[in-house]
Amino acid sequence: MAKGLSQQKLGLLLxxxxxxxxxxxxxxxxxxxxxxYLSLSxxxxxxxxxxxxxxxxxxxxxxxxxxxxxxxxxxxxxIKSLLEIVDENEISGQG
Amino acid sequence: MAKGLSQQKLGLLLxxxxxxxxxxxxxxxxxxxxxxYLSLSxxxxxxxxxxxxxxxxxxxxxxxxxxxxxxxxxxxxxIKSLLEIVDENEISGQG
DNA sequence: ATCTGTAACTAAGAAGTTCTTAGTATTAAT
DNA sequence: ATTAATACTAAGAACTTCTTAGTTACAGAT
Numbered sequence: 001m002a003k004g005l006s007q008q009k010l011g012l013l014l015x016x017x018x019x020x021x022x023x024x025x026x027x028x029x030x031x032x033x034x035x036x037y038l039s040l041s042x043x044x045x046x047x048x049x050x051x052x053x054x055x056x057x058x059x060x061x062x063x064x065x066x067x068x069x070x071x072x073x074x075x076x077x078x079i080k081s082l083l084e085i086v087d088e089n090e091i092s093g094q095g
Numbered sequence: 096m097a098k099g100l101s102q103q104k105l106g107l108l109l110x111x112x113x114x115x116x117x118x119x120x121x122x123x124x125x126x127x128x129x130x131x132y133l134s135l136s137x138x139x140x141x142x143x144x145x146x147x148x149x150x151x152x153x154x155x156x157x158x159x160x161x162x163x164x165x166x167x168x169x170x171x172x173x174i175k176s177l178l179e180i181v182d183e184n185e186i187s188g189q190g
Numbered sequence: 191a192t193c194t195g196t197a198a199c200t201a202a203g204a205a206g207t208t209c210t211t212a213g214t215a216t217t218a219a220t
Numbered sequence: 221a222t223t224a225a226t227a228c229t230a231a232g233a234a235c236t237t238c239t240t241a242g243t244t245a246c247a248g249a250t
Contacts, residue, residue: 019241023238036237055150065147065151117226118210119209121227200243200244202239204238207237208234210231217227
């Protein structure tokens with residue numbers, strides 16, 4: 001486990017009960033059980049990644065969403081504008 | 096519902112049993128129940144979006160992952176390379 | 191080697207969730 | 221008003237995770 005964080009400590013950080021944190025985190029890490037959305041989004045907060053990260057099918061998509069996630073709001077807005085321009089070009093170019 | 100697809104028909108496309116497709120899809124669409132990962136990834140296939148799409152926190156991230164998802168493998172590789180170059184610059188620039 | 195403390199891991203019943211069944215309600219067309 | 225198709229729902233069945241109560245594995249001290 002990264003950061004020297006034990007399964008139990010991570011569980012506690014996620015707001016789990018002291019008695020259950022260790023077992024639950026272990027079940028998740030070993031793939032025995034799956035975390036519900038609430039737990040998943042708390043894990044995302046602790047690991048500083050977007051929830052979408054956990055569902056990325058390849059490492060490039062994963063990198064992409066993590067980098068996007070950490071951008072300033074202004075930069076996100078610029079990317080939004082850029083994507084809209086690309087859309088317009090595609091419509092006039094091949095529609 | 097888009098595409099003139101009824102809840103039942105979408106359910107059947109996802110491989111659900113004829114008797115249960117309608118109720119289940121309705122429960123999902125109304126937010127009464129949540130689809131498990133298998134159903135979710137089948138929905139993603141039908142809608143031609145990556146699974147990560149359903150977990151994107153803002154519309155720009157959603158657009159980004161959908162656009163990336165539809166790129167050719169070659170283009171994905173190019174983006175991978177670009178991201179690696181950005182990483183190197185960040186390390187020499189501020190590390 | 192043995193003791194001690196911490197972390198990893200697990201089985202099994204409790205608790206909570208979704209899935210299935212069997213419908214009712216709504217809508218649109220005739 | 222009737223019909224057909226779709227949307228929607230309650231409630232029990234089936235299935236999943238959560239909690240409990242441990243055991244197992246490992247590292248450090250003696």
